[in-house]
Amino acid sequence: MNPVAFEVFGLEIRWYGIIISMGVLAAMLLIYILAKKKDLNYDTIIDAFLITFPISIVGARLYYVAFEYQNYNSFMDVINIRNGGMAIHGGVIAALISGYIFGKYRKVNFLKYVDVIMPGVILAQGIGRWGNFMNQEAHGGPVSQQFISKFPEFIQQGMLIKGTYYHPTFLYESIWDILVCIILVYILLRKKKSKDGVVLAGYMILYSVGRFFIEGLRTDSLMFMGLRTAQIVSLLGIILGIILIVWINKANKDTI
Template sequence: MNPEAFNLFGIPIRWYGILISCGMILGILLASYTCKVKNISYDMMMDIILIALPSAIVGARLYYVLFNLDYYGKYPAEIINIRQGGLAIHGGVLFALLAGFLYARKKKIKFLSYADAAAPSIILAQAVGRWGNFFNQEAHGGEVSYEFIKRFPEFIQKGMNINGIYYHPTFLYESLWNLLVSFILIMLIKRVKKDGTIFFTYVGLYSIGRFFIEGLRTDSLMLGPIRVAQLVSITGVVISLLYIYFAYFRKKNIL
């Protein structure tokens, strides 16, 4: 599997960056539709995106580095080298949301309305970006037999054959789950009016899928014996359920 797509003036351009960029572009295009459904300003959404995207990249890298301090403490120059991967989606989403929230406060606009419109785009971008892991041959699961992997298309079989051993294509599982969640959110956004519902549904559904898929991976960020992504996923499900409870089942809506 060649992680390099082509060379541009002697600079290797990697599939990882191309696919993440494609995911972002598709997400921006989808946001033009979701903004219309939510009846909010697409121009304002673009302003938020221009602030959130660089924040997301910085956050994704810092999150990854934080849980790999033993390595990056020895090789600090590698902290800024993201060409071969090393971006953690949870850190990216958290930093992007924080940037978006602060900007929304400054502009005095409804943050949850824009978060709802952005949610289907965010998870669509995640679905596309996961294929960058495929070309880098990273973020895969444990060893599997040929009898198992032969059920997948031949190019998946080849990509998941690393040094003669086949591995779970967990990038594919998460990509397909994310596509399904994006479709669900697009359907819901046309029917649900309460601000925040789409965003917190995204948080809950993504977290459920990530929890189970993370259990198959061999490269999880760890906090002692605990997989960090699973811990964050549990937190995400709890937050999502709390939103549903207070927004729909409590007479006094505190959100």
């Protein structure tokens, strides 16, 4: 499988970047539709995106490098993302922090806006995982030919690496992310008005549950003190999501 889509003046344009871009465009379209339905200012979301998206890229890279620092020998190695090395947890954390600061500066309801944004975020993640497929990365451990034969032919070929078939964990997470996206949209648009922050909490819990189990199958996990970093962060995400729901319910009761 060739990770390079085409070349422009000798510069390789990789499928990974193309697919990530498609994910971002799909996310912004979904967010536009949801913002209209919730009567929120889409221009404000665009302004936030122009600030938080570059910060999320930096966060995703620094998060990854922090746990793989022994493999980087120079500053140029650190900033060269063309060879991979991005962690979605770092990107989401950086985006949420910068988005919260942006909301404070603009004096807008952060939770109300982030609830509209998070379904788009998880949709972009689900699409972006196909970039991992094109790079033949983020896969699980070896599997038998009988097991992989249950998947479409192109998945079988993509997961055949140096004569061995591997778990298509990118596919598991992509499917899970899209299911979570559908659930979050339902929560946001259901007839009974959802409380501000519930969609964010739902994202934290649902994405983290899926990522925890899928991460256990992967062979390229970032590690911290012998534990899989993504699983640790996923557990923290579940706990924080539950705490957020409790806080939201308490805050709403106090205002009744």
